[in-house]
Amino acid sequence: MAGANVSGDLKNPSSAIPLGTLAAIGVSALGYIGLTWLYAAVNTRDGLVNNLFIVKDMSIWEPLLFAGIFASTISSSFASFVGAPRVFMAVAKDKLVPILNYFGVGRASDGEPLRAYCAVYVIALGCVAIGDLNAIASLITQLFLISYGFVNWACFASSYTKSPGWRPGFVYYHWSLAVVGAVLCLTVMILIDYITAAIAIAICVALFLFISFKDPDVNWGSVDQARLRVNALKSTLRLQSTPQHVKTWSPQILLLTGSWSERIALIRMGELLTAKSLLLLGSVVVAAEPLVSPLVLQGQRAASAAEWIVTHKVPAFASVTVAPTLRDGVQQLLMCSGMGLALRPNILMMGFRHHWRLDAERSHEYVNVIRDAIDAQVGVVLCRNAAFYDYTSPSPSSATIDVYWLEDDGGLTAILPLLLQRSSLFSKTSIRIFSRVCGPNEEEAREQLALLMRKLRINTSEINMLTTLKARPNPVSVDWFDELELLTSARTSDFLDNREFGVGEEPITLPELMVHNSSWTNYYLRLGEIIAENSSNAAAIFVPLRIPDNNDDAQLYMAWLEALSRNIHRPIFFVRANDDNVLTAEA
Known part of the structure; x- marks a missing residue:
């Protein structure tokens, strides 16, 4: 993960990360395999199992051995020390935990995470101060493995959703390799120590529940968004092919709101009637001769409606049209709102026209809208x-x-x-x-x-x-x-x-x-x-x-x-x- 952790600093991460990762794994694998054969060739089985200092006993010159150990340790620590603060700063920038917001600021000149460096240093120093790294080595290994496992699972999930944004640059990628990698990580976790494996999984579940509860206002482009889209589409298509039955009927309301901020009480009442059902907030922009294109005007109003719905946490969708009269606009909404036959409005809901005596023409249009709704076979x-x-x-x-x-x-x-x-x-x-x-x-x-x-x-x-x-x-x-x-x-x-x-x-x-x-x-x-x-x-x-x-x-x-x-x-x-x-x- 060292390459991914510093991907923001790489000139061409899409090619550098796979090449560097595979090269590092290949060289390390050859080195480990060669050393394993060498140790086995010159030692007894009992010595390999019970002698913790067998490498020191085999070495020609002990200082060279310790120098290699220190060099390897420093190299690994630098890799972690460079990557971990950047990940820490990125998490703090998303403001998931208010107490960590202080560490989400980098150096003004180049964005280096100096504050995160200090935090990581204190955490590492605390682990060293324990005096027995074996006490936490298993848990640290489990956390690394579960991170690798989730990365593999995320790759598989992205492939499953067939999102156009998921375009792996690695030529030999296949979703089955990602599944195998995730399963292997979980297997190794259990084989190492099932207790610490359970602790690591519990930590990840707690983090997931915390983030879900916080519902941060950030957009990571996560695979979960693509999965929700795929599941929603599948459910909608399945619903459309299922015949309607009176026992499963539910109100699907097209609520004419006009200006949303002036109809909050009416919208609230519509919410109460459509709990766990479809609520469409319909708006007709009456413009006989709009100054701009009706498509542009409709797009602007629809974007404003969607933003208002999200801001006020209204469980509804916006349906906006532009028409020369209110009646023409409502007819358009009745014909085009919803999806297919399964998710189309079956009720038209409106507020009461209080000033019906002041404008006979608009009152006539209001009554005609009621007639049109009945003609459209909606309540x-x-x-x-x-x-x-x-x-x-x-x-x-x-x-x-x-x-x-x-x-x-x-x-x-x-x-x-x-x-x-x-x-x-x-x-x-x-x-x-x-x-x-x-x-x-x-x-x-x-x-x-x-x-x-x-x-x-x-x-x-x-x-x-x-x-x-x-x-x-x-x-x-x-x-x-x-x-x-x-x-x-x-x-x-x-x-x-x-x-x-x-x-x-x-x-x-x-x-x-x-x-x-x-x-x-x-x-x-x-x-x-x-x-x-x-x-x-x-x-x-x-x-x-x-x-x-x-x-x-x-x-x-x-x-x-x-x-x-x-x-x-x-x-x-x-x-x-x-x-x-x-x-x-x-x-």
């Missing part, structure tokens, strides 16, 4: 009031997650609360179910729903039947909605005049549309009153999201969502699945 989750939750402390055991299960959507409205409950912040909460009465008997409907929850293995603290859902809303709520002036005949007529009907679609009349809008308005106003009455203190609320059809005016649709959540100061999720089953009663 939709709108999250409002994510910033109202305290992410610094978990919810108490008295808190509840309220689920308004008013229609069968494949189970998404029920499974998302379960995933939220698994997080440390919501682990102490209980789930309450609110459902409509389907049939004449309220108690029978409750028992049937309780049986379904048990089959789905959903633990609930309460099951409540909404017997007053069909009642007329409170006059105060009606007056609030009337002030928005969204149900006037003139406005409805204007919407109908601009409505485009698809092929085979029957036009709707103004009276029919007025009845349609009025009935849905009464429903949402009443449901909003029930939610405010029952769930004002809930930790989180889940409500089904109706798909906006072509007869729904965008601002009217947003007003209905506002009616559901205007009196709520807790995180509330509007959920709509793509009608695929995500829950099963199978074990």
Whole structure:
């Protein structure tokens, strides 16, 4: 390892290290073999085994022998004394151990590791002061052997990953030689002394665990990075060839964030829903006529997103696109985000548009994004009031997650609360179910729903039947909605005049549309009153999201969502699945 330790000082290390190492090994091997034959030729077996000073007794002139021993010792010590401080300084530069940072600085003029020289000298002096080098010789030998073994194993691992950066300059290199070298090192360690071998392995394991725990912000280009890449690719390809099953379904969320620093609470909520699953932070750079190339703009924004994700330790990936409108950009993200069919988003998650009344055009685009997501066969989750939750402390055991299960959507409205409950912040909460009465008997409907929850293995603290859902809303709520002036005949007529009907679609009349809008308005106003009455203190609320059809005016649709959540100061999720089953009663 002497050549590798001073590789930074060699003019051409790729050729000098192999040539010097092989030449040194060859000369040393011939010398040792020749001396072994010579000793055996002139001595008895008993003398070779028991006489520790047999070489001195054989020598013609003893001073010459001791001079050779001193010369060999000094040569070896100089090789170690030149290489070890450089390795020590390199380790200290990586700041793995704060107390060693002082030794990571070299001399200003030429970078010589003077401080490391002094440290190595003190360590060597301490070993000599023991007075019996045989006491530590075995452990030192083991540490050398395990170092050689790891070098061989690293060579094999680099060959296994087939990384383009691994290009050995040694002509006769083969991965099998590296494996043999690693196995031989381990074998020799055990043969020398299995106790010190175990100590050396324990030291290396402790160092590995310490470095893994510290997770230093350095990039060594280690073989572990290449191995992770290879394993990730193999797992992804294997996952793609495995048919999707409802029992292994997990949320893979494309979360529209816009400016990441302004959506931290929304991103945090997305993390809670996708623990150990896929979270994509989608961002649309709206630029009808960008000043620079869209590719350049997208690259800059993607690099900024990746840096932000790493800095804030968000377990997510960034997906950035440039488009003339938000809707065009979201369509691009829905089509291109993820990998294959196995790792593509199955849920589009967005924040709630609070200022929907101020910009009718953007509200229309927002509602169209919901329609596009359903057309793309992905679920939709709108999250409002994510910033109202305290992410610094978990919810108490008295808190509840309220689920308004008013229609069968494949189970998404029920499974998302379960995933939220698994997080440390919501682990102490209980789930309450609110459902409509389907049939004449309220108690029978409750028992049937309780049986379904048990089959789905959903633990609930309460099951409540909404017997007053069909009642007329409170006059105060009606007056609030009337002030928005969204149900006037003139406005409805204007919407109908601009409505485009698809092929085979029957036009709707103004009276029919007025009845349609009025009935849905009464429903949402009443449901909003029930939610405010029952769930004002809930930790989180889940409500089904109706798909906006072509007869729904965008601002009217947003007003209905506002009616559901205007009196709520807790995180509330509007959920709509793509009608695929995500829950099963199978074990």
